[in-house]
Amino acid sequence: MGRHGWDSGARRWRFTALIGVGIAAIALVLTMCATLPDGNGSGNHRDGTTTDGDKVHGTPVPPRAAPQPELGWGFTHTQYSADEGDADAMRRAEDTLSARSLPQIQHIMGWGAENPEPSPGRYQFDELDSRVDLIRRTGGTPVITLCCAPDWMKGGKAGADNTDWSRRSLETAPGPEHYEDFAKLAGTVAKRYPDVRHFIVWNEFKGFFDDDRGRWNYEGYTHLYNLVYAELKKVDKEILVGGPYLVMDSHEPRDTTYASALKGPWGSVDQRVLDAYTYWNKNKKGADFVVVDGASYTRDDELLPDEFRATDKLTAVSEWISDRSGGLPVWWAEYYVEPGDDDDDRDGWSEPHRTAVHAAGLMAMARGGASTAFYWNPQKRGAGQCAGCLWRPTQRADGGGALPMMKLLSRFAKEFPPGTRYDETVRGAADDVPHLRVLADDETVLVVNTLDRPVKAEADGKSLDMKGYEVKWLAR
Structure with a gap:
């Protein structure tokens, strides 16, 4: 859908200078040794990959209790976050995040993370490690979204230098012949971060629309989901898994092309989306929570009847899912109340206006029975406006301090936790x-x-x- 900027999947390049000829020579020797044919292959390859992807990373946070399927109100890390930038600003950002522990999502590829498996069996987790470490340090509950897929799983070239970060590539689903490979990658991620107990399978049905039939390929997604679900439960039966992360698109009330019974003054949810949910719900191997995504506005960016009453859609969708989930908690992996411009930027409103409408959106989801929702943090870098960001960009010396949206989110999470x-x-x-x-x-x-x-x-x-x-x- 491109709601959140497809180019945000581009790798956050880090440039490292080699100091002195001696260091360069040592690095060269180590690289050559790691690639000798008689080596065990567990060290770093010349392209920066490793074969021991399932080796436990860092210091996992011991669980205080069995994981719960309801997490409350949190946010998603995007291209830029608090793990890079000015040292003092990063410390301030961590203090901001630590002040109120929130659930935090990180994707395995894109949105701040590099290609996790550039070649079959060779892994590259440095940037995902960095994000997991940040969540651990700030006391957040980590959630991993299992998206997107390495190029070789979707018809592209293997190799760390061949990753295609274009929108078309990033939004391509793995081919059916690679569903099992993707499930194994999910298992590798779960083994690497044993303290991550919540996983979302895929993102927004990316790559699963069937143009020939004019509908979602829900059979393909459900097959992939079931394989991933089984693999994660094999790693640890206490891991909690959810899907289908469908975008609850809606059309204005007079558009009857894909109209459904799920409607209101705000519009009508696309019947094809409801069909996809119904199939997944009937044919899934299991689930611990149900994930949806969507905006209060229509596909044509109409806020009906106005920006505040349009949030009633979030209530209606939450109730519709709750009625069909068999008691499973309802999650909003993303929610939007302010339409983006041609560059998908949302900076047309004043911060008080934006905060008020987002508060109405949070209230609407809670009123509909949702117990978990994640704010898509549009974090930017450098000088200039950072509309809707949670904290001041850490690339700035004065960065890291909480902004109005963080204050709203933290207070809402404190006052209205799961079970309210x-x-x-x-x-x-x-x-x-x-x-x-x-x-x-x-x-x-x-x-x-x-x-x-x-x-x-x-x-x-x-x-x-x-x-x-x-x-x-x-x-x-």
Whole structure:
């Protein structure tokens, strides 16, 4: 779909200077030794790969208890994160992340990670290691998304220097003849990071659309999913696995081409997506949670009836999945409430406006029964605006500090963790209902002003003076 910038899969190049002829000579000797035919092949190859990909990396965090399928509210690492940049800024970013431990997603290829298996049986995990280490240091719950696939699994060339980072390549699924190879790669990743107990299989059905039949190839995805599920459970039966990570696309209400019964003033979810979910749900080998993805706006970027009421779609989808999941927790791997421009940037709103609509989106998912959701962190680097970023870019000397979206996400995670029982009786005064969004439990009330001007309002029996787009937390 390109929602989050397909080029963000490009490798984060690191440049290392060799100092002195002596160091260069030693490096050359070591490289030659590692590639001798009579070697055991476990060392680094001249292309930077290794054969011991399943060797446990670093110091895994011992589990405090059995993994739970409901994780709460977190975020996804993208092309740039807090594991590179100015040393002081990185420390500040880690302090920001450590202040409130959140679940954190990292993909195995792209979005900050290099090709994990450039050639069959030869692995390259340096950048994935770096991200897992960051999550460990900040006390987050690590989640790995098993996407994308090495080139040789999808018709491309093998070799670390042959990775094609184009959008077309990154969004290509492994060929059916390589489904088992991809499942084995998933098992290798699970063995390397034994403290990662939550895995999502693939991303947005990338490469699984059947153009000839005009529908999703849900049979192919489900076959791949079942192989990966079995492989991960073989590594550790306590590993939790979920899918199908479908994009819940919707069309405006008057478009009946792919209309479905899952609809509202915000539009109608594409029936082909619901068909794909139904097949996977019936034919999956097993699942510990159900993963979806989507935006409050339509495929044509329409926010209907407006940007706040459009988030009701997130409630409707969550309820629809909950009704069919057999009791499995509902996860949103990605959610979007602000349409992107031609470059997929979302910087048209002020930060208060953006924060208010995202708060409404979080409230909508929670109200629909979702227990886990991940904010797609559009982290950038260098100077300039970083709209919607969670922290100031760590490439800047003054970077690392929390931004408004991080403050919202952390507070929401603290106040409304998994298992929260929401109080549906809390409402604003009758005159205030049209321009307030309210979510409450026994201890806290969250109120959002959906207008870009100050208002006097009442919620939970309290009189409020609210600024335009203000997000206000009330203790009960």
